[in-house]
Amino acid sequence: MPRMSPRRLTMSFSVARARRKRSAMPATRSCSSRIIRSPAVGATARASSPRPARCQSTPPHPTTALRAGQALARRAPFCYDLAMPEPATLRILDANANRAREALRVAEDYARFALDSARLADALKGLRHRLRAQLDAFGLPAEALLAVRDTPGDVGTTLSAPAEMRRTSAADVAKAALKRLEEALRCLEEYGKTLSADAARGIQAIRYAAYELELQLFRLPRGRLAHARLYIVLSPARPGDDLAAAGRAALRGGADVLQLRHKSAPAPQLLALARELREATREHDALLIINDRPDLALLADADGVHVGADDLPIRAARRLLGPTHLIGATAHTVELAQQAEAEGADYVGCGAVFPSPSKPDREVIGPARAAAVARAVRIPVFAIGGITQANVGEVVAAGCLRVAVIRGILDADDVEAAARSFCDKLRGLRDA
Template identity: 45%
Template sequence: MGGKEDRLGPDAAFRAMRVLDASANRAVEGLRVLEDYVRFMLDDPFLMGELKGVRHELTAWLERLPMDARLAARETLADVGTTIKGLQEARRQDLSQLVDANFSRVREALRSLEEYAKPAAPDLAAAAERLRYRLYTLHRAVRRTDQARARLAAAKLYVLVDGCESESELECLCDDLVRGGVHVIQLREKRLDDRALIGRARAVRRVTRGTGTLFIMNDRPDLAVLAEADGVHVGQEELTVKDARTIVGPDRLVGVSTHDIEQARQAVLDGADYIGCGPTFPSATKRFEAFPGPAFLRQVAAEIRLPAFAIGGIHEGNLGMVLETGFRRVVVSSGIVRAEDPAAAAKRILDLLSQVGEAP
């Protein structure tokens, strides 16, 4: 520990090493449990890589504590703490409790490392602090991914609608979509003033309430709350996930548009419930300067398990190209809403989606 034990005195330094050794062991063990969870339960390469990165960085810093000194200070048989067990340690009601308990265990161990390393190894203390803050973010990302996967497990077909010419026309369209089995309807409307827009939003809510179809409001978390929507969707230039969540609260969905793999990774860490990935193809409803295309979808499918929907110019004719990337969730607009029979068009796409494996 750099010859600075004299700050504490030999006996105190020896006992501090016992604390550092025990805290290091707890942290690394807890991280391994969490890695196994995201690896085998979530099958999530991105989050596993993030947790493994924390463990590897911690292990590298712990090399500054000589193993000979750690082993000399270790005394498991005489440790009074090994005989004291809390009731919760022996019980886990479900796997979410396992996740929460081990994130807490690692953070607490890192805090102990941070404090006891300050007298003799301030660099290690600073590293423990940084890693602890990273784990707060990863805890949210793991639990949000788990919850979103459960909530959106059946959601494969997501349809964008505008405000139409009237509330009654919009209600008729949304009724067709619900009858067609659409899982999510998003109202994306840029022309109307707020008073008219909230009227349209409430019309969508009237049709979807009590059905299996979720209602998402585009860009406007305030109107999502007023219309009692199931969530809000924001782009890269709109409100952040944090700001949207502040308005809609913890229970409504927050989706994010992403256009490259770094944005997709960041959305996971930001606590989004799902991501839209694209544009995949040129769209009749929105102009884009660039198209990340199917290559981007393959990147996301390979490493991210937060629910992800391919978006941009998707229709019945090119759906096969999307499915080849590994995606099983799609956003469709004109390919359904401009069809002569939107309900039938939706059912045809759902039939195609049902012929492949489950959504990742």
Template identity: 45%
Template sequence: MQHLLTAGAQRALKQAERIAQSSAAPELDACHLLAALAFEESRAAELLLAHQIELAMILEQFPIQLPEEPANSDSDSTNEPLELSQALYHFPALREILNQALEQVSRSDVPTEIGSEHLLWGLLTTAGSHSEWLRSQGTLTTAAFEQNLILQQRQSAEPINVDFAFRVVPTTASDQTNTFRTIDAAANRLREGLRVIEDYLRFTLDDAHLMQLLKNTRHQLAEALRFIGQDSLIASRDTLHDVGTSISTTSEFERQSMEHLLQANLKRVQEATRTLEEFGKLISVEAAALFKQMRYALYTLEKSILSCLHNQRRLEDCRLYLLVSESLCHHGSGPAVREALAAGVGIVQIREKEMTDRQLLEHGRHVREWTRAAGAILIMNDRPDLAVAIDADGVHVGQDELPVREVRQIIGPQRMIGVSTHNIEQARQAVLDGADYIGVGPTFPTTTKSFAEHEYAGLNFIKQVAAEITLPWFAIGGINADNLCQAVQAGAQRVAVSSTICSAPEPGQITSELLSQFPG
């Protein structure tokens, strides 16, 4: 029995060939097929996005250059069924991937064509840098993927009996004009909404990082519209006879606050990208795929912006963050924590490496009582399970601990997640991952952690973060009463300390001294 490839799988293979040529690669490679699967609108692309793997991440990981011009549909052979034997002949470099795809299809209980999802399975199960990278992304495991494929392959349905017949009518020039009109209106709506959000980020939130992400989305819009054709959009525009321009509601002219204005435009741009994606399918598959990517990127941007605003309010009064360890405390952690809270510490982290789980649980419950009585925030270091057990307000993780996504699944949506960062790339990523605040450092040499001399991020890192990130962050690492002013001058509005308070004979007094050095 000869197996056929679906139209989506055929498009992906042809697109991979074009990507290899555009990248000036000596031959077609697995990474070119991976990029093609993410680029094309297909089942494989949906699976990749479901596991938070986007085309931009693939392009960053592998030396790939997308074609500048859209594919010529006249030369596309996807109208004719393509057999596996033909694909093996045309794409010998992908032989093992195609064979793995065939093996997966052969397990189906019903006749099944080789689809884009089976090509993705082939990529995941063949050796190479592409499969190693895919598996390193976290949730895209062969076991989970195979179960998904098996369930999909076993789903079959009988044709539905209907008492009417569909009549296929050829597309007319008027139909296409109306499609272009719709795309033009949605593109204008998207462009306008993006500008409003960008101005908010620039002049109100003052966040250079998120503003740059928004600019990237605007550039992506321009790229997608190249596939549509700007001349066709302009020629089809008919604002004078657009019935929508004369219809309005009272709510359109009401904006109760800056945040309300922001949220209205975030929803506006998301709705516009959905319209562009759906109507774009009638004109250009490439454009529709880009619009889809933009829509998901805007969801992430919305989360990052609103999370930033929410956490700015939540941590507004938290200038000084105490990381408490029993071994560092002069008179024990109890007096240190209580005196520091009384003097104005707004957030405390339990950072114990030597206690057993039971000891840590008991200790955590005591600290929870003290912080709750003082109206302060309690964070558990590294242990989301114990954070839930003692009813802490959140958990803090480092670069080598559980990622934000997995921590969120354990602690839920209400508790906070802090992430330690040591360079500007990690800080930017923590914002997009959904961190509620970040630690920035190490700023100075510290007695609580060992770092090589070249690993100190220093004051320059503080300046970088201060210049572009408004998600709440704390400078950390070796900060004391003598050098706190340097961190503040570099742009830190919040700092985290440990031994400076814990080891002090009078924790309350040193806490007051530290707080007095903050402006205002």
């Protein structure tokens, strides 16, 4: 192998390669050491005296020999002919180890502060510590990785894509972090195979655990709510409306949330409808909210309940539903939205943004005031009231990226196509 600088030769040794090198040596050989002079030190290592015959026929264990070499290398930069990782491999491992640790911390903070999930925060913290231990299994001291780090000379620090700086919510930040984590773990696994197959398999196990945590993180109701953009209220306009069929069609079109609002239906009929919609939302990984009935929400295993100004108080609903269910509230001013947030609401429906055929007596606040409410609270705000495909652009342009729709979708000849068109418009307007 070509002669390498003393600095690189002293920074790391590969356990796996040292073992292969030692096992390839003859079983019977002299234990005397060859003297190598290092110009950097200006000293000569003392040659060891010949060992007894017993030593000559039984070479030292490769790990023992390797540790002795590492200890000597720390004292003086002697040039040893031990195989070690290429500097490029060390740089790749260093970069991806940092990337993975940072991504785990970002996801952990999201679980802790945005989802208030102690279980997920603890699981992500445990995975971060597990990663640190598994990186140690490669046998690379921190000094070796620091020695090859060259941030000013890294050509990748100047490369970026426009989407990297575009995040619309805390959930978007966490989701991007988990994708970086999975990519970094894959790189650590593949390049780590050049050092230790066992350690690489350990990284693989961590990668699989990250996939599962990602699924749990965004399958929790609050995690899915953070990504929701299109919320559809299933409310009958006339007797005989098939709300179950409309809900299934809306889900096929991409709806993120369905709210069942049927004030006049008997409780048994409403519960049966809620359970039917629960199955449909599970198939599409969407949320189901029941209007004003925490009892039916629990019985139907819905994701939460929406309470209006004249309905059950938010704190009372929370006592019934517990901490994991969603509670939505209605607010048309900044003050009411902030009060709802303080009382424990998970989201707010804000309107009427435009004149609404569902509630013609509701005050019209316009897109600008709805956007002001969205900016004033940390929880998601869905603009509602008279929103159609013709005016949704005004709502998004004002700063409301989430909308709740009733008649604008339910009155369409093709509910699925109408929902899909809304989703496309929201996605296109958000990314514009």
